[in-house]
Amino acid sequence: MSKPYKLLATIAMMWLSVGWAWAQYTVSGTISDERTGEALIGASILLKGTTTGAITDLDGTFTLTIPSNEGAELVISSIGYLSQTVNVSPSLNSLNIQLKQDATNLEEVVVTGLASSVKRSNLANAVSSVSARDLTGTTTIQTTDGALYGKVAGATIRSNGGAPGGGISIQLRGISSLQGASQPLIIVDGVYINNASQRTGRASVSGAGGSNQDDGSNRLADLNPADIETIEILKGPSAAAIYGTRANAGVIIITTKRGVEGRTTVSLSQDVGFAQPLRLLGVDDWSEEKINFFFPESRRPVELERFRAAQSSGNFIDYEDYFYNNQALLLNSRINVSGGNQKTKFFVSAGITSEDGTVKETGFERYSVRANIDHNITNGIKLGVSSNYIRSNTDRGFTGNQNNTGASIGYSIAYVPNYFDLRRNEDGTYPVNPYFSDNPVAITDNGVNNSEVNRFIQAFTLDVDLLNTTNSFLRASISGGLDYLQNSTTVYLPEFLQFQRGQANPGDILIGRQESFNTNLQAALVYNWNLGKVNMNSQAGLVRLDFNNSSLFNRGRGLVPGQTNLQQAAIQEINSQFESEIQEAGIFLQQEANYEDKIIGTVGIRWDKSTLNGDPNKYYAFPRASLAINLANFDFFNSSAISQLKPRIAYGETAGPVAFGATFTPLGGTNIGGLLGSTVSTSIGNTQIQPETATELEFGIDAGFFNSRLSLEATYYIKNTQNNLQNLNLAPSTGVNSTPSNEAELQNKGLELGLSGTIVEKSNFRWFSRILYWQNDIEMTRLGIPTYISGGFGAGLGTFLYAEGYSPTTIVGTPADPSIPGGFTIWGNAQPDFNMSFYNTFNIFNGLELSFLVDWRQGGDNINLTSFLTDGGGTTNGWFDDDNNDGTPNGRQRPPEPYNNAGRWVQDATFVKVREIGLYYTIPKATLGEWFGNTVQNIRVGSSVNNAFLFTDYKGYDPETSTFGAQAVANNVDIAPYPTPRRIFFHLTIDF
Helix, strand or coil: CCHHHHHHHHHHHHHHHHHHHHCCEEEEEEEEECCCCCECCCCEEEECCCCCEEECCCCCEEEEEECCCCCEEEEEECCCECCEEEEEECCECEEEEEECECCCCCCCEEECCCCCEEEHHHCCCCCEEEEHHHHHCCCCCCCCHHHHCCCCCCEEEEECCCCCCCCEEEEECCCCCCCCCCCCEEEECCEECCCCECCCCHHHHHCCCCHHHCCCCEHHHHCCHHHEEEEEEECCHHHHHHHHHHCCCCEEEEEECCCCCEEEEEEEEEEEEEEEECCCCCECCCCHHHHHHHCCCCCHHHHHHHHHHHHHHCCCCCHHHHHHCCCEEEEEEEEEEEEECCCEEEEEEEEEEEEECCCCCCEEEEEEEEEEEEEEEECCEEEEEEEEEEEEEEECCCCCCCCCCCCCHHHHHCCCCCCCCCCCCCCCCCCCCCCCCCCHHHHHHHCEEEEEEEEEEEEEEEEEEEEECCCEEEEEEEEEEEEEEEEEEEEEECCCCHHHHCCCCCCEEEEEEEEEEEEEEEEEEEEEEEECCEEEEEEEEEEEEEEEEEEEEEEEEEECCCCCCHHHEEEEEEEEEEEEEEEEEEEEEEEEEEECCCEEEEEEEEEEEECCCCCCCCCEEEEEEEEEECHHHCCCCCCCCEEEEEEEEEEEEEEECCCCCCCCCCEEEEEECCEEEEEECCECCCCCCCCEEEEEEEEEEEEEECCCCEEEEEEEEEEEEEEEEEEEECCHHHCCCEEEEEEEEEEEEEEEEEEEEEEEEECCEEEEEEEEEEEEEEEEEECCCCCEEECCCCCCCCEEEECCCCCCCEEEEEEECCCCCCCEEEEEECCCCEEEEEEEEEEECCCEEEEEEEEEEECCEEEEHHHHHHHHHCCECCCCCCCCCCCCCHHHCCCCCCCCCHHHHEEECCEEEEEEEEEEEECCHHHHHHHHCCCCCEEEEEEEEEEEEEEECCCCCCCCECCCCCCCCCCCEECCCCCCEEEEEEEEEEEC
16 A cells, blocks of 8 residues: 555544544533432443443442434333433533332333243332342241232231241132142242252150141241342232243242342341240139039049148249240341452352240250352353242141140140149159149140251242344343252150150151252243334243152150160051152243333233143143233323323133152052062042143222322232142042042132321431232032031031032131031131231431231131030139139130030130331431441341231131131141240341
């Protein structure tokens, strides 16, 4: 090239470079809270239509280069605030933006598919979300599911009792199955986790009966609630259809906390508290008159002698107070480290929970370590990893039912008058209990009911950008994980206990080992593209699920004194052994269309097959469709008062898995003349069995008022379940008794309402309030087999009616009534009339916060067999009173008339409970700067109460407690449970 051309080329390159330099400018500014004026750390500033952006620093400031010399739009957003779109240009490049808090959660992102999400303002389903602030921001909750009380419209929650370590049952939108899947599917960071209420063996050793009376904890108790960022609840098939076979009872999606780009933050938190019983019922006093009335003539002399001896010494013992009213120490310690840069973000946490029980020798310990890491391998490949190890140790003690063997505190003390001393003698022995089969003091001091869990949950997500154009992108997403759970249980009753001494082989121990190993893998393609003004989001993918479970329980009776070794037992037996392997596979397709945030529609379908089904190779289809119309976004809509108006409709189908073993006939072991063999069970398998299915049609409307300061969510649903599993009784001539069948059909209809918003918003005072209301009605639309009664402990004490045209929650019992199907009198219904909750939080001045949650359940009846026991023992508070002055004490004559029927134990379980109260103070940042410089970023101190107050006429410890809490239907039977505790805490959190 000649010199003139070289010179011209050089000049041209210089001009181009100068032009390029001129074709950009810098925008800077500050992002703050509109109400308080405080800087918002980590707020996002994104150049609209691109991936170019920045985040604010510790002072809320940012700087962003705009790669052109023309005007542009920036989208300003921060979690918990309403987004703003602002215009910038070379002449308008300095911003001072104030964001308004998103009181109505319109900007919240909600999962709508297996690989996509949508803003709540565009959502076509009633999906409940519980944030970290809602979950643990008011008080410290022991378990994650226990933190959902009163926060999810449509959820019926019961506990097995107040024992440390939890034990919760959740039903969403009524009953989804008569025998099968009644608990929602739980997914944590994409992993299908085990939430089973695993057997402990307590019921076998104590004589209570089946494992459903073990009073064990479901395994969601392992998860540390402080690690959770959000919980989304897909309550019905219309929202959960994309999860297919395991979504009949709803889906709970848990997302844990992750790191954010910016300064590394270290957070230390310490909770110190104590627990006391929320409610004690009191015991009845005794007198010579009562003794002469209560005891037969032959017993009166010895009872009068005991009473007079106690009277002279003043040695009367309130056993309810002695066993249950013990102050328990509660300790929770946590440390979190989070931060990162544009390439790698991390969140690491560790927590120790140590909580004593209000019953002696009971408690719960949990050790948890978590590491969540997100890394951009390249600009188009992102990897996310979540690892969580948990170790817990639980001593639940001996409460609940035990069928007269004595290994239950409440069951035993129901029969012991307060003038007899059961406490340990000075020589270390225990008095013989003449009123019952065992001494509950000896059981409490020496019995063991322990569960030790080791658990590892591992999740991963790999996103790969395959195609990026100006108006579309194609992404491959591969995710999955594993959940390994090992549970070691020990139940031990030593040989010197009163009941054991009467056995042929005293001393009883049951040792169990249970393992589950669940894995899931999912691969999806997500294609986002524009069809004119309509944004289309297409996704397709595959799912693979594997569930492996095993358990082995060994029992030893006739133990050598002082020994707990199975080999030192006279009788050694394999109590039970179980193994299962389940494989499931699914294919899903989903198409979403969004017309300028005005009309949003979704259609999708999933096909599943499972080795649990009668035909393991058959695919079952689960379609879904939804439509939402944001009327307020249309140009014709012009209202200063209504900022959102969104009618919506959704339809979906799901299924519940067939119980393992329903398709084959089990063989039992036998020994005939010393020869081992197998015998056929009296229940045979059914290879025609199908999964339980459900269809749901949901209508709703979402409305926002006064610039989204107030929001209303209203939903009505109709959920029909088909192919409900029941045992079909067979003719005796067949040689077997029953086989599983798909005969019954149920219908749930319900209404859910939510009203929330900021009532007052001033610079020095803010009041946010939320009211939730929900009700559900159930009807057995088809039974398919003859009417029957089942559940509880028979018609004499109250049981449940299974008949067409009635709800399976209908409680019936004696006396006989031929006009009613099943032949007994209807005494109540376990289904509540409605539920309501009322949450408020007040921000006062610049750091004081007061919050409280009140929960109200109207109606719903319990079968209160605690009252049955104490009436039988003469210890019910007020037993010897005579309200109608007819000469018969209350304890022998309970209404309704005619007396002494099952109706006396069926009691209204209406209650109002103040669940949570919290008062916190956050020290102003200016003060922290004066004290610590830049070292300490935040200090928050406070106090809180969980289960603060209970108002009810129910004659039990807690109307939400059930011995059979995990069952689908008969989950409201109350038998001498562990009383619910009131938990009071003091809190300190320091962020560096």
